[in-house]
Amino acid sequence: xxxxxxxxxxxxxxxxxxxxxxxxxxxxxxxxxxxxxxxxxxxxxxxxxxxxxxxxxxxxxxxxxxxxxxxxxxxxxxxxx
Amino acid sequence: xxxxxxxxxxxxxxxxxxxxxxxxxxxxxxxxxxxxxxxxxxxxxxxxxxxxxxxxxxxxxxxxxxxxxxxxxxxxxxxxxxxxxxxxxxxxxxxxxxxxxxxxxxxxxxxxxxxxxxxxxxxxxxxxxxxxxxxxxxxxxxxxxxxxxxxxxxxxxxxxxxx
Numbered sequence: 001x002x003x004x005x006x007x008x009x010x011x012x013x014x015x016x017x018x019x020x021x022x023x024x025x026x027x028x029x030x031x032x033x034x035x036x037x038x039x040x041x042x043x044x045x046x047x048x049x050x051x052x053x054x055x056x057x058x059x060x061x062x063x064x065x066x067x068x069x070x071x072x073x074x075x076x077x078x079x080x081x
Numbered sequence: 082x083x084x085x086x087x088x089x090x091x092x093x094x095x096x097x098x099x100x101x102x103x104x105x106x107x108x109x110x111x112x113x114x115x116x117x118x119x120x121x122x123x124x125x126x127x128x129x130x131x132x133x134x135x136x137x138x139x140x141x142x143x144x145x146x147x148x149x150x151x152x153x154x155x156x157x158x159x160x161x162x163x164x165x166x167x168x169x170x171x172x173x174x175x176x177x178x179x180x181x182x183x184x185x186x187x188x189x190x191x192x193x194x195x196x197x198x199x200x201x202x203x204x205x206x207x208x209x210x211x212x213x214x215x216x217x218x219x220x221x222x223x224x225x226x227x228x229x230x231x232x233x234x235x236x237x238x239x240x241x242x243x244x
Contacts (some may be wrong), residue, residue, distance in 0.1 A: 008131050009124060009201035010213045052219035054199075057133040058220065072132060079216030080128065080159055080200030081112050081171050 001026050001069040003033055009076040011051065015041045024066070031062045033072050049075050084139040085130050087162045095174045100155040104176040106183035110191050112171040114164050118214070122207035128161045131199040135159075142193045150186035152177035157190060159200060191241065
């Protein structure tokens, strides 16, 4: 299935783009998408333990199942204000 | 109305929107761009935000602040885009019957934004370098608990990570 990963903050800087297209087996979870992405961008591995993940306006755990066409959003530590 | 703004923040609009004859206290917090951070000269900042979640969380923080402290109104706006030194990055406005709860509510609201809302600050330094400010981790575990944001404890715990 096709999943888009949208990166923000330092994750965007490390991967060099705002969005990355992944092809994953059906039934893949957030962690599977992150594994695929870190194979492409090994330096992202150091950032992910501090990141949260979302789909739309809902935060996801790393074992949440992704659906075809989903956009998984990577949210590094926040620094507003 | 959107809490995330690209043009310069207008405090007058917030004051007008929240004006209420039953309130004797008005607390305004403004966060402005500082020309230094951790020993490096800063010439500009750029804020970015993941708007779908940021707008939702700011609205929740506003409601939660009113409920928790019994204040009449709480409004928060945050600027995104490139800012120069001295520009306002955030305003939090609280109106209440009395000052004590208004001060406490404003502090809570600003802390909650800093700790929970997906907004990122990138600093541009005088020496030409740039870097994202080390921030606070959003905890999916906290967020998935029903009404976890009503509990002050996780916010206090995360505040310690600022060092």
